[in-house]
Amino acid sequence: MFSDERGKPITVNRKPPINLKPTDLPLFEGAFTTYVHEPMILQLEKANVFKDQIFTLRPLKFYSRFTNLFAVKRSTHLKRLVYFFKRSERLKRGIWVTDEWSVEYFHWLTDALSRWEAAARTDNKAALILPARYADKSYIHETLRLLNVPVCFYNPGKRLLVDELILPAHLAVTGNYNVSIINSLRARFLKGYNVPPDKKVYVSRSKASKRKVVNENEIIPILQQYGFEIHCLEDYSLQQQIDLLKQTKILAGLHGAGLTNMIFMQAGGSVLEFRNTQDKANNCFFSLASALDHGFFYLPPPGNGNLYPVDVSIDVGLLRETLDLMAESNGY
Missing domain, CATH: 3.40.50.360 (Flavodoxin domain)
Structure with a gap:
């Protein structure tokens, strides 16, 4: 998994389970101390969204470390560039928070919405950009309604041109949490x-x-x-x-x-x-x-x-x- 292009690291120390038995220590000892990250948010102009990727001409760059958990081959990037020449739909301002796992309930609530919470400190009115398949999940619709988040479901087979794109980095390796952000999300x-x-x-x-x-x-x-x-x-x-x-x-x-x-x-x-x-x-x-x-x-x-x-x-x-x-x- 990617670990760079994130905000400043924060040390997290966790208390052991209340009923921890010495024989079970190996189950948890790897999680007693870890690192998460302060929010790091990019603001891109004229960002192109196609498939599950974000691409800009200036600078000439794919932002895979923000859109994927695992490395994307250079050959995959080259193949996807063909979408750049397709006719585009257009969005004035949007937020991107998803990766390969975000459509699943746990990852949606803890990973994707935590990134949205971080981005919402910059702009909570921008449309959340989601692949069209996310529209099939009732819990995604409900969370967006409860949090009053506007949404843009895009067709991954077409190009979406976003004039201003807010792009928060991953806050932690999945299964870990920025304490301030996750509690702010709960408070909502x-x-x-x-x-x-x-x-x-x-x-x-x-x-x-x-x-x-x-x-x-x-x-x-x-x-x-x-x-x-x-x-x-x-x-x-x-x-x-x-x-x-x-x-x-x-x-x-x-x-x-x-x-x-x-x-x-x-x-x-x-x-x-x-x-x-x-x-x-x-x-x-x-x-x-x-x-x-x-x-x-x-x-x-x-x-x-x-x-x-x-x-x-x-x-x-x-x-x-x-x-x-x-x-x-x-x-x-």
């Missing part, structure tokens, strides 16, 4: 809401195609005994999810997009992540909880199969032990 979603949260929510992946808790029928009654509500968030609109999560004090669930919704919780909550005991790389939710000032707990169930789509089985005794500790930590 929670604006005007200050009722103390009291709900405990478990996010079920029973309707997902992969990565499930195979003994969920055993753990749901236990969770309910501890006061948890059970929710399948794919059944809800984004507004309904926000309304639920801003009332939530404790959020629990298996590693997956549903835990992204901790961004809609008020600071000072707690998060319980079920994560594969073999997975030492995916600390995005531990890091997000830290950035949002939530206490973080975990259960490391053994999984079967590959790490990403893995199904897991939860140890019932360990679940009770962890829920007791969470109740003690939260005072109820």
Whole structure:
């Protein structure tokens, strides 16, 4: 992944999970200290957008480090130059925040919208430039409506000429967060809401195609005994999810997009992540909880199969032990 052409580095130190056991230290130790970046924003004149690239004649340059997570071959750039000679549509002023992964729920909320939040400090009225396929995602439409962001869905097969383009750099390697920016973004979603949260929510992946808790029928009654509500968030609109999560004090669930919704919780909550005991790389939710000032707990169930789509089985005794500790930590 690219790491240059970003703002000044900022050191981020994170507290260990509240229930960290010495034997599980390897799961998290690589995430205790990292670097993110201050916002760096370019303002380009007469920028050409085609496919997933941005190109200017003056200077003669592609801006792949702003539009892509991975290196783009020179031959690919040369092939795409043919779009420069196509008839263009025109936009007076726009903002670009996307890369290869931005259309996915987690990356949209935490990566793309964080870049928009940084750019909005320069101009929050410019149209957000998105590939046409993004229009198929209801949560993208809803976030843009809730944040009052104008949008320009462009056809990647044509050229879009932008007179003035605001181009924020990536703020961090995905799964890491500029603390100031991510909290400013949360504040937009929670604006005007200050009722103390009291709900405990478990996010079920029973309707997902992969990565499930195979003994969920055993753990749901236990969770309910501890006061948890059970929710399948794919059944809800984004507004309904926000309304639920801003009332939530404790959020629990298996590693997956549903835990992204901790961004809609008020600071000072707690998060319980079920994560594969073999997975030492995916600390995005531990890091997000830290950035949002939530206490973080975990259960490391053994999984079967590959790490990403893995199904897991939860140890019932360990679940009770962890829920007791969470109740003690939260005072109820």
